[in-house]
Amino acid sequence: xxxxxxxxxxxxxxxxxxxxxxxxxxxxxxxxxxxxxxxxxxxxxxxxxxxxxxxxxxxxxxxxxxxxxxxxxxxxxxxxxxxxxxxxxxxxxxxxxxxxxxxxxxxxxxxxxxxxxxxxxxxxxxxxxxxxxxxxxxxxxxxxxxxxxxxxxxxxxxxxxxxxxxxxxxxxxxxxxxxxxxxxxxxxxxxxxxxxxxxxxxxxxxxxxxxxxxxxxxxxxxxxxxxxxxxxxxxxxxxxxxxxxxxxxxxxxxxxxxxxxxxxxxxxxxxxxxxxxxxxxxxxxxxxxxxxxxxxxxxxxxxxxxxxxxxxxxxxxxxxxxxxxxxxxxxxxxxxxxxxxxxxxxxxxxxxxxxxxxxxxxxxxxxxxxxxxxxxxxxxxxxxxxxxxxxxxxxxxxxxxxxxxxxxxxxxxxxxxxxxxxxxxxxxxxxxxxxxxxxxxxxxxxxxxxxxxxxxxxxxxxxxxxxxxxxx
Amino acid sequence: xxxxxxxxxxxxxxxxxxxxxxxxxxxxxxxxxxxxxxxxxxxxxxxxxxxxxxxxxxxxxxxxxxxxxxxxxxxxxxxxxxxxxxxxxxxxxxxxxxxxxxxxxxxxxxxxxxxxxxxxxxxxxxxxxxxxxxxxxxxxxxxxxxxxxxxxxxxxxxxxxxxxxxxxxxxxxxxxxxxxxxxxxxxxxxxxxxxxxxxxxxxxxxxxxxxxxxxxxxxxxxxxxxxxxxxxxxxxxxxxxxxxxxxxxxxxxxxxxxxxxxxxxxxxxxxxxxxxxxxxxxxxxxxxxxxxxxxxxxxxxxxxxxxxxxxxxxxxxxxxxxxxxxxxxxxxxxxxxxxxxxxxxxxxxxxxxxxxxxxxxxxxxxxxxxxxxxxxxxxxxxxxxxxxxxxxxxxxxxxxxxxxxxxxxxxxxxxxxxxxxxxxxxxxxxxxxxxxxxxxxxxxxxxxxxxxxxxxxxxxxxxxxxxxxxxx
Numbered sequence: 008x009x010x011x012x013x014x015x016x017x018x019x020x021x022x023x024x025x026x027x028x029x030x031x032x033x034x035x036x037x038x039x040x041x042x043x044x045x046x047x048x049x050x051x052x053x054x055x056x057x058x059x060x061x062x063x064x065x066x067x068x069x070x071x072x073x074x075x076x077x078x079x080x081x082x083x084x085x086x087x088x089x090x091x092x093x094x095x096x097x098x099x100x101x102x103x104x105x106x107x108x109x110x111x112x113x114x115x116x117x118x119x120x121x122x123x124x125x126x127x128x129x130x131x132x133x134x135x136x137x138x139x140x141x142x143x144x145x146x147x148x149x150x151x152x153x154x155x156x157x158x159x160x161x162x163x164x165x166x167x168x169x170x171x172x173x174x175x176x177x178x179x180x181x182x183x184x185x186x187x188x189x190x191x192x193x194x195x196x197x198x199x200x201x202x203x204x205x206x207x208x209x210x211x212x213x214x215x216x217x218x219x220x221x222x223x224x225x226x227x228x229x230x231x232x233x234x235x236x237x238x239x240x241x242x243x244x245x246x247x248x249x250x251x252x253x254x255x256x257x258x259x260x261x262x263x264x265x266x267x268x269x270x271x272x273x274x275x276x277x278x279x280x281x282x283x284x285x286x287x288x289x290x291x292x293x294x295x296x297x298x299x300x301x302x303x304x305x306x307x308x309x310x311x312x313x314x315x316x317x318x319x320x321x322x323x324x325x326x327x328x329x330x331x332x333x334x335x336x337x338x339x340x341x342x343x344x345x346x347x348x349x350x351x352x353x354x355x356x357x358x359x360x361x362x363x364x365x366x367x368x369x370x371x372x373x374x375x376x377x378x379x380x381x382x383x384x385x386x387x388x389x390x391x392x393x394x395x396x397x398x399x400x401x402x403x404x405x406x407x408x409x410x411x412x413x414x415x416x417x418x419x420x421x422x423x424x425x426x427x428x429x430x431x432x433x434x435x436x437x438x439x440x441x442x443x444x445x446x447x448x449x450x451x452x453x454x455x456x457x458x459x460x461x462x463x464x465x466x467x468x469x470x471x472x473x474x475x476x477x478x479x
Numbered sequence: 480x481x482x483x484x485x486x487x488x489x490x491x492x493x494x495x496x497x498x499x500x501x502x503x504x505x506x507x508x509x510x511x512x513x514x515x516x517x518x519x520x521x522x523x524x525x526x527x528x529x530x531x532x533x534x535x536x537x538x539x540x541x542x543x544x545x546x547x548x549x550x551x552x553x554x555x556x557x558x559x560x561x562x563x564x565x566x567x568x569x570x571x572x573x574x575x576x577x578x579x580x581x582x583x584x585x586x587x588x589x590x591x592x593x594x595x596x597x598x599x600x601x602x603x604x605x606x607x608x609x610x611x612x613x614x615x616x617x618x619x620x621x622x623x624x625x626x627x628x629x630x631x632x633x634x635x636x637x638x639x640x641x642x643x644x645x646x647x648x649x650x651x652x653x654x655x656x657x658x659x660x661x662x663x664x665x666x667x668x669x670x671x672x673x674x675x676x677x678x679x680x681x682x683x684x685x686x687x688x689x690x691x692x693x694x695x696x697x698x699x700x701x702x703x704x705x706x707x708x709x710x711x712x713x714x715x716x717x718x719x720x721x722x723x724x725x726x727x728x729x730x731x732x733x734x735x736x737x738x739x740x741x742x743x744x745x746x747x748x749x750x751x752x753x754x755x756x757x758x759x760x761x762x763x764x765x766x767x768x769x770x771x772x773x774x775x776x777x778x779x780x781x782x783x784x785x786x787x788x789x790x791x792x793x794x795x796x797x798x799x800x801x802x803x804x805x806x807x808x809x810x811x812x813x814x815x816x817x818x819x820x821x822x823x824x825x826x827x828x829x830x831x832x833x834x835x836x837x838x839x840x841x842x843x844x845x846x847x848x849x850x851x852x853x854x855x856x857x858x859x860x861x862x863x864x865x866x867x868x869x870x871x872x873x874x875x876x877x878x879x880x881x882x883x884x885x886x887x888x889x890x891x892x893x894x895x896x897x898x899x900x901x902x903x904x905x906x907x908x909x910x911x912x913x914x915x916x917x918x919x920x921x922x923x924x925x926x927x928x929x930x931x932x933x934x935x936x937x938x939x940x941x942x943x944x945x946x947x948x949x950x951x
Binding site: 213215217224225226227229230231232233234235236237238239240242243244246247249250253254255256257289292293294295296297298299300306307309310313314315316317318319320321322324325326327328329330331332333334335341343345370371372373374381382416417418419 | 685687689696697698699701702703704705706707708709710711712714715716718719721722725726727728729761764765766767768769770771772778779781782785786787788789790791792793794796797798799800801802803804805806807813815817842843844845846853854888889890891
């Protein structure tokens with residue numbers, strides 16, 4: 008296709024564009040870099056304007072809890088306004104995680120460095136500057152090729168994703184009736200392929216209910232020599248309760264939880280065998296052979312479509328190296344349940360609270376129990392049969408010559424649900440980077456192949472979007 | 480008695496002596512106060528010399544791990560050298576815990592402040608400057624009364640007790656054949672009455688075996704969204720193991736542990752009912768009614784003569800406030816067992832290790848277990864029938880008009896065992912302060928009554944020591 012050839016021709020300038028973006032240390036978590044986050048917003052806005060888009064930098068006000076700081080703007084843009092074309096809303100973020108050479112980077116984190124294997128190292132290369140610039144590259148390739156842009160494109164690029172997306176949810180809510188009101192579907196490129204060879208389309212995410220359970224007794228910490236044996240110890244009770252939540256094979260021991268889980272259909276089951284994933288991939292990412300399940304199918308199902316329960320830690324107990332003979336007066340256990348369809352948060356909460364209270368009652372302790380939900384985030388599942396997914400699947404086949412893996416993810420990407428709920432439209436997660444990109448870590452990179460073929464993929468996706476019949 | 484009247488006459492100058500000592504912030508844990516610890520050593524040495532004692536300040540070398548600091552000297556002194564008299568070795572410490580007004584003190588911590596109830600507030604007042612000066616006061620009262628001193632007194636006053644008694648154990652070992660070689664018995668005044676009215680003599684201490692148990696799996700911390708449900712989680716395993724150590728009523732679940740415990744004799748049992756202690760005392764010190772046992776006897780036995788197991792905390796897990804969705808890669812549980820006669824450390828270790836390995840094996844986890852002893856300290860029990868105790872008991876009756884409580888303590892005072900083992904002589908713990916003195920805490924105090932009557936008690940003790948027949 009004309010566009011693909013043009014992308015290849017322009018690949019040098021596309022990499023330059025990424026180089027310029029990586030050079031701006033737009034770290035949202037560090038006060039001293041807030042000016043760079045604004046600089047990055049301006050860079051994006053200027054590039055989009057030069058390509059002919061209508062661009063606005065929308066302020067989000069002061070940062071809650073840090074009122075001396077302005078939140079970075081949301082860069083919104085519209086490219087094309089043809090009533091006869093579909094309108095696709097794309098999301099990405101232009102802020103990055105912190106990075107210091109001393110953390111163990113082999114190269115300067117804010118200088119894009121391309122090695123002889125085509126790996127482009129730099130903070131933000133894959134998360135999420137590469138994918139964001141992918142959309143700009145697609146516009147440029149169309150302009151330079153003289154090809155009509157197949158859709159109207161709406162952009163929503165935020166600058167606080169790595170610091171909790173402050174203010175974004177309300178912004179999406181409001182703009183769903185305004186700037187985003189024409190959107191026919193949403194595409195987000197901010198996750199990763201399952202491996203390194205085969206692209207994937209992601210149609211589901213687990214939710215997360217995060218709990219605290221506290222046990223308290225004495226008015227202050229006690230000396231274990233003086234009081235050990237004569238007083239009910241909160242840690243003894245808490246450890247007992249935590250041991251009743253999940254077994255070593257990951258089976259959740261809270262009665263009724265598994266009854267909430269949507270049964271597996273044959274159709275869903277059939278998606279798993281073809282997925283490009285092996286037990287070796289699991290062991291590699293764990294750095295150990297401590298996987299629970301014997302097959303890739305069970306492993307992926309356990310991650311994506313079944314709930315899990317993890318115990319994260321205990322607040323209030325002794326946690327430093329060395330030895331301290333303390334009986335902590337109040338300890339707070341932290342655990343979370345990854346939720347899946349059709350687990351409603353309130354139902355899960357009730358089962359959790361009832362179980363913990365019942366287990367505590369069995370202990371006959373004089374200590375005091377409390378259990379509460381710290382926060383919850385709902386699971387998300389989209390229909391992979393929607394034209395939005397079909398178009399992306401055809402694009403993958405055209406650019407990469409393979410059928411994409413149809414994946415879900417175990418973690419949450421809250422913005423996905425925000426867009427679905429605010430717009431009521433289908434949301435597709437269409438990643439550009441691969442599993443080895445080390446987002447949030449040292450030596451973050453994006454492979455040249457993923458960036459350039461990924462740009463082609465985004466372009467091809469928009470073309471197929473324009474062609475797909477309306478099926479939903 | 481002559482001495483008692485003289486102590487009353489001199490009480491104003493004895494309180495002045497304590498005021499001068501409290502004014503020196505001899506905090507051994509803070510580098511910037513090391514000069515004050517030395518100053519306090521010099522103060523003690525000068526006072527002792529003025530009273531006619533032979534005094535030496537013995538250097539202990541550089542502080543291990545902080546080689547820019549000299550360890551404070553041990554102040555050793557001899558008062559009297561009469562072969563026809565018994566020789567009593569007394570121990571105390573002249574360093575103190577840190578203290579800042581901002582911590583919540585009602586008065587300046589390094590200005591002795593006497594209120595209208597006779598409470599003398601100040602850091603170090605009860606722990607341990609008051610008791611140390613008690614011995615000096617006894618010498619002065621004898622001199623001023625013109626009464627022959629009843630024994631030869633050897634003093635061993637250290638300046639690092641609140642920071643691990645660095646170097647002291649070796650010093651005691653060496654000096655037991657030299658400066659301390661004439662000692663017929665040892666008296667330590669560095670603990671507290673069980674309540675506020677009745678003095679006690681302490682004849683036993685529990686030991687402590689402190690353990691770490693680690694479970695490790697993945698090579699690095701994992702994201703619970705991505706890996707929850709597909710990998711064995713070290714926290715799940717550890718919490719399970721920790722829940723198999725002790726039940727909520729304090730019963731140790733490690734098979735064989737209780738078989739090591741010396742059975743209770745009728746004679747020992749008979750010591751408990753008379754002890755001045757109530758369940759209200761327990762509830763007051765706990766700040767809650769979360770005691771395990773219904774009676775004072777069971778409560779005190781659980782503290783003093785039975786072992787206990789406390790879980791102190793977990794290293795490597797999430798311990799901060801808030802929420803973090805981490806699967807910790809390696810977690811280390813910390814727990815300790817308070818030991819009593821006749822639990823030998825090696826026997827306890829074997830039972831602990833075997834039990835934990837056997838419980839871990841039941842989990843069928845692919846994670847890796849490790850369990851080790853961090854440190855141990857032996858229990859100590861002296862014969863309360865020794866003339867050293869009989870003399871102290873008579874002294875209590877003479878000065879306070881009551882029979883002392885015969886107590887043990889749940890915690891350890893390692894120097895007790897060091898003196899017993901090095902000298903081979905009977906060691907008596909003869910406290911001056913009361914249970915409400917708040918050593919190590921804000922508003923530490925020593926009651927005027929405890930200081931002045933306590934000085935009389937130390938003097939009377941030395942007189943009875945001189946009179947007691949040799950029974951051991």
